[in-house]
Amino acid sequence: MKKKKVVIGFIGTQLDSGRGSGRWEKWRPTVALTQHEDIFIDRIDLLHSGQHAPLLAQLEKDIADTSPETKLRSHQLDIQDPWDFEDVYGCLFDFARSYPFDTDKEEYWVHITTGTHVAQICLFLMTEANYLPGKLLQTAPPRRQTKANFGEMTIIDLDLSRYDQIAQRFSREQEEGVAFLKSGIATRNARFNTMIDEIERVAIKSKAAILLMGPTGAGKSFLARRIFELKKARHRLEGRFVEVNCATLRGDGAGSTLFGHIKGSFTGAMSDRPGLLRTAHKGLLFLDEIGELGLDEQAMLLKAVEEKRFFPVGGDHEVQSDFQLVAGTNRDLSREVAAGRFREDLFARINLWTYELPGLAERTEDIAPNTDYLLTQFSAEHGQMVRFNKEAKAHFLDFATSAEAIWSGNFRDLSASVTRMATLADAGRINDDIVNGELKRLQKLWSHGQTSDIRHDDIDLIDYLATEQITQLDLFDAMQLKSVLGICKNARSLSDAGRKLFAASRSGKANPNDADRLKKYLHKFGLNWDVLNRSV
Known part of the structure; x- marks a missing residue:
C-alpha cells in the first residue's frame, strides 16, 4: 500500500502572505507544495501561534483551489516568542509527543523553509532526534520567472548512511x-x-x-x-x-x-x-x-x-x-x-x-614496522639517513621476534636498541657486527631481569593450597611450584607467564602452546589462572 504524503511545517507569515489576484504571481512556499503536477500532498499540518487567522483562512482557500484533495490541518502552538529557542523547542516537543504518527501508513516531510530561523533550527533538531519521524523538506522559488511559480523541492534524509560521499x-x-x-x-x-x-x-x-x-x-x-x-x-x-x-x-x-x-x-x-x-x-x-x-x-x-x-x-x-x-x-x-x-x-x-596495552612480546608482528619508524625518527633528528644491511636486518628481526627476546622494557627497550645501533652505524649503515653486539647487550640486560624474576621468597603456598596438599608435596615440587606461582603473580596473562617459563624449550617445538602447558601444570595442583588472579 502506497503511503500518504504528509507535510509538517510553520505558516510563513511573510512568504505565504499575499492579497488579490497578484498573489498567484508570487511564490508562496506552503501553497506551492500543492502546485507540483508530479507530487501529490495528501495532508499539510500547518503550525502557527494563533495570531494570523486571516492568513490561515486565505491559505486554506487557495490550497483548496490548487489541490482540492489535499487536506489542511492547523495546529495552534502556545509560542509566546517565536525567536526564543527554549520556548519554540518546548512547544514543538509537546506537539510531537501528542501527534498521532502512523509511519506504516504515512510518510512525513518536515518543511523547514517557513517560520523563523529559530523555528527552522528546532524543526531540524527534532527531526534529527527522530521526535518528528520523517525527512526534511526544503523548498525554493523558481530559478527563472515563469508562469509556473511553484519552485523547487528537495528532500533531505538525515540517515547519513544513505549518502555515500558523506x-x-x-x-x-x-x-x-x-x-x-x-x-x-x-x-x-x-x-x-x-x-x-x-x-x-x-x-x-x-x-x-x-x-x-x-x-x-x-x-x-x-x-x-x-x-x-x-x-x-x-x-x-x-x-x-x-x-x-x-x-x-x-x-x-x-x-x-x-x-x-x-x-x-x-x-x-x-x-x-x-x-x-x-x-x-x-x-x-x-x-x-x-x-x-x-x-x-x-x-x-x-x-x-x-x-x-x-x-x-x-x-x-x-x-x-x-x-x-x-x-x-x-x-x-x-x-x-x-x-x-x-x-x-x-x-x-x-x-x-x-x-x-599489549607488551612488545605480544606484538611481535609489529616489531619490524616499529623498527623502521624509529630509524626514520633517528634519521630526521640527526640529519643523516640510517639503514640496515639486508642480512643485518634479517638477523636482528629473527632475534627480536623469537622467544629469546623477552622485551621486558617493551618499546623503551626497542627504542634504546635502535638508537644504539643507529649511533654506531658508520656511513649510515647498520651491519651484522653492530647487530651482534646489540644482541649481546640485550641478552645481558634481560638475564639480570630474569634472575630477579625467579626469586620468589614472598610466595606462601598456604595462600593457594590446602594444608593437606602442602604436606604431601616433596620439597623439590614445593620449590618448583613457588617459582611458577611467582612468575604467574608478576605476569600480565597466562600466555605471558608461559613464555617466560618455557622460553628455552619452546624454540624446539613446531607449534608451541605455552599457555596450555602452564594450564596443565597448574591443574595438577587444582589451580587455574582465575584463582591465581583472585589471590593476593
Missing part, C-alpha cells in the same frame, strides 16, 4: 584518527587494532576517565598524549596536556603537586601554588602509575573527578577544575583494591573505559 568522509576521518593514535605505524596485531579503533571513538565522544593498563614501556604515556592531541584537533579540549608520574610523589608534596596549596600551609610553602589539577583545567590530565598514589590523595582525586572541585592543601575554600582524566598503571588495580591499597570507589570511577 559516509566515506566520516570513514576516512575515523581512519585518520586511528592512524594518528598509532602514530601512522602499520600494525597487523588484531587485538591492538581493535583496541585503538575503540579508543578513537571514545576519545571523540566521551569526557569520561580512561584507564590505560600495561607493563612499563608499553606506550601508555605516548598514547595518552596522542589522545589529547586528537581531542584537541577535534575541538573537544581547550586546555593543556599535563602529565605526572605518581610514583615520584611522596608525603606532603604529593597533595601539593596535584591539588596546590595555600601560602603558609606547611613549612616551605612560601607562596600559593595552583597545582596540576588546576593547570589541566579544560585540558587533559595524565596520571601515570596512579596505583602509587596514597589513600588520602586518592580520596581528594575522587572528589575532583566527580564534582570538578576540591580543596587545596591548607585551604578553606574549594577551587574548580574541569579536566579529562587519563590514568595509567602497570599494577592490577582490582588486586590493589582487594589488598586495601587502592580505593574501591575511585577504581569504579576510572574503570569505565579500561584498555590493557
Whole structure:
C-alpha cells in the first residue's frame, strides 16, 4: 500500500502572505507544495501561534483551489516568542509527543523553509532526534520567472548512511584518527587494532576517565598524549596536556603537586601554588602509575573527578577544575583494591573505559614496522639517513621476534636498541657486527631481569593450597611450584607467564602452546589462572 504524503511545517507569515489576484504571481512556499503536477500532498499540518487567522483562512482557500484533495490541518502552538529557542523547542516537543504518527501508513516531510530561523533550527533538531519521524523538506522559488511559480523541492534524509560521499568522509576521518593514535605505524596485531579503533571513538565522544593498563614501556604515556592531541584537533579540549608520574610523589608534596596549596600551609610553602589539577583545567590530565598514589590523595582525586572541585592543601575554600582524566598503571588495580591499597570507589570511577596495552612480546608482528619508524625518527633528528644491511636486518628481526627476546622494557627497550645501533652505524649503515653486539647487550640486560624474576621468597603456598596438599608435596615440587606461582603473580596473562617459563624449550617445538602447558601444570595442583588472579 502506497503511503500518504504528509507535510509538517510553520505558516510563513511573510512568504505565504499575499492579497488579490497578484498573489498567484508570487511564490508562496506552503501553497506551492500543492502546485507540483508530479507530487501529490495528501495532508499539510500547518503550525502557527494563533495570531494570523486571516492568513490561515486565505491559505486554506487557495490550497483548496490548487489541490482540492489535499487536506489542511492547523495546529495552534502556545509560542509566546517565536525567536526564543527554549520556548519554540518546548512547544514543538509537546506537539510531537501528542501527534498521532502512523509511519506504516504515512510518510512525513518536515518543511523547514517557513517560520523563523529559530523555528527552522528546532524543526531540524527534532527531526534529527527522530521526535518528528520523517525527512526534511526544503523548498525554493523558481530559478527563472515563469508562469509556473511553484519552485523547487528537495528532500533531505538525515540517515547519513544513505549518502555515500558523506559516509566515506566520516570513514576516512575515523581512519585518520586511528592512524594518528598509532602514530601512522602499520600494525597487523588484531587485538591492538581493535583496541585503538575503540579508543578513537571514545576519545571523540566521551569526557569520561580512561584507564590505560600495561607493563612499563608499553606506550601508555605516548598514547595518552596522542589522545589529547586528537581531542584537541577535534575541538573537544581547550586546555593543556599535563602529565605526572605518581610514583615520584611522596608525603606532603604529593597533595601539593596535584591539588596546590595555600601560602603558609606547611613549612616551605612560601607562596600559593595552583597545582596540576588546576593547570589541566579544560585540558587533559595524565596520571601515570596512579596505583602509587596514597589513600588520602586518592580520596581528594575522587572528589575532583566527580564534582570538578576540591580543596587545596591548607585551604578553606574549594577551587574548580574541569579536566579529562587519563590514568595509567602497570599494577592490577582490582588486586590493589582487594589488598586495601587502592580505593574501591575511585577504581569504579576510572574503570569505565579500561584498555590493557599489549607488551612488545605480544606484538611481535609489529616489531619490524616499529623498527623502521624509529630509524626514520633517528634519521630526521640527526640529519643523516640510517639503514640496515639486508642480512643485518634479517638477523636482528629473527632475534627480536623469537622467544629469546623477552622485551621486558617493551618499546623503551626497542627504542634504546635502535638508537644504539643507529649511533654506531658508520656511513649510515647498520651491519651484522653492530647487530651482534646489540644482541649481546640485550641478552645481558634481560638475564639480570630474569634472575630477579625467579626469586620468589614472598610466595606462601598456604595462600593457594590446602594444608593437606602442602604436606604431601616433596620439597623439590614445593620449590618448583613457588617459582611458577611467582612468575604467574608478576605476569600480565597466562600466555605471558608461559613464555617466560618455557622460553628455552619452546624454540624446539613446531607449534608451541605455552599457555596450555602452564594450564596443565597448574591443574595438577587444582589451580587455574582465575584463582591465581583472585589471590593476593
